[in-house]
Amino acid sequence: MKVQQLALKASLIAATVGLMFAGNAMAAITNGGFAGNSLTGWNTLGDVTTQSGGAFLTTASLFDDDFPEDAGTFNASGTSAYDIALGGFEAFAGLNPGDLDTLDFAFEGSLLTQTISINAGDTLSFNWNVFTNEGTAPDYAFVAVNGVISVLAPAQNALIPSIPFDFSTGASVFSQTFAAASSVTLAFGVVDLSDYGVTSALWLDNVRLTAAVPEPETYAMLLAGLGFIVASSRRKSA
Ligand SMILES: [Ca+2]
Numbered sequence: 001m002k003v004q005q006l007a008l009k010a011s012l013i014a015a016t017v018g019l020m021f022a023g024n025a026m027a028a029i030t031n032g033g034f035a036g037n038s039l040t041g042w043n044t045l046g047d048v049t050t051q052s053g054g055a056f057l058t059t060a061s062l063f064d065d066d067f068p069e070d071a072g073t074f075n076a077s078g079t080s081a082y083d084i085a086l087g088g089f090e091a092f093a094g095l096n097p098g099d100l101d102t103l104d105f106a107f108e109g110s111l112l113t114q115t116i117s118i119n120a121g122d123t124l125s126f127n128w129n130v131f132t133n134e135g136t137a138p139d140y141a142f143v144a145v146n147g148v149i150s151v152l153a154p155a156q157n158a159l160i161p162s163i164p165f166d167f168s169t170g171a172s173v174f175s176q177t178f179a180a181a182s183s184v185t186l187a188f189g190v191v192d193l194s195d196y197g198v199t200s201a202l203w204l205d206n207v208r209l210t211a212a213v214p215e216p217e218t219y220a221m222l223l224a225g226l227g228f229i230v231a232s233s234r235r236k237s238a
C-alpha cells in the first residue's frame with residue numbers, strides 16, 4: 001500500500017470519526033444550566049440572581065420604583081437595576097448606545113452575557129419566561145446575539161396571572177441556527193421602558209448549543225469511500 005493511499009485512508013477515517021462526534025453538542029457554553037444556582041462563567045450587570053434553577057434578571061432598583069410596594073420588594077440581588085442614563089449599558093451587551101430605545105427610552109435594566117465559540121450549523125437554544133407587574137409601559141426582555149436584538153417578549157405579552165409578579169408569558173423556547181463559525185457575544189436582558197417604575201423580569205435556563213447532525217447521505221458516502229480503500233488495499237497486499 002502506497003504512502004498516498006495510507007494518507008487518504010487515514011484522512012477518510014478522521015473525517016468519518018469527526019462527523020460522528022460532531023453529532024454530539026460540544027460544551028461551548030460555560031454553565032448554561034446555572035448548575036447549583038451558580039452564575040459562574042457569566043458576566044452580570046444590575047439585578048441578576050438565580051431562581052428555580054435558572055438565571056433571573058429584573059428591572060427593580062432598590063429605590064421606590066414599585067410604589068405602593070416597599071422599595072426593593074422585587075429586587076432579588078440587593079444590587080439595583082443599572083441606570084442606563086449612566087452610560088455603558090448597551091456596550092456591556094455588545095450594542096450601540098440607543099439600540100435599546102425601541103418604542104420609547106429604556107431607563108434601567110439588567111444584563112447577563114457570555115462570549116462563546118460557534119461552529120457552522122450550531123443551534124443556540126434556551127428556555128425563557130417573562131414576568132411583569134406592568135400595566136402600561138412597554139418594558140421588554142431580549143436576547144442580543146453579536147449586536148442583533150431579538151425581543152423575547154414585551155411586558156404586554158405576559159397575560160397569565162402569576163405570583164409574586166402579576167403576570168407571566170408562560171414558558172417558551174428560543175432557537176437560532178448559525179450558518180458560519182464565529183465568536184459570538186450573547187446578551188440576555190430586561191429593561192424598563194418609558195420610566196423607571198413597575199418591575200419586569202426575565203427568567204432563563206438551559207442555554208445550549210447543539211451541533212448540526214450530518215445528513216445520512218454524508219455518512220453513506222464516507223463509509224463507501226472507506227470500504228473501497230480497505231478493499232483495494234487488501235487486494236494489493238494479497
Ligand atoms: Ca425599575
Ligand SMILES: [Ca+2]
Pocket residue numbers: 059134137139191192193195196197198199200
Ligand atoms: Ca417598568
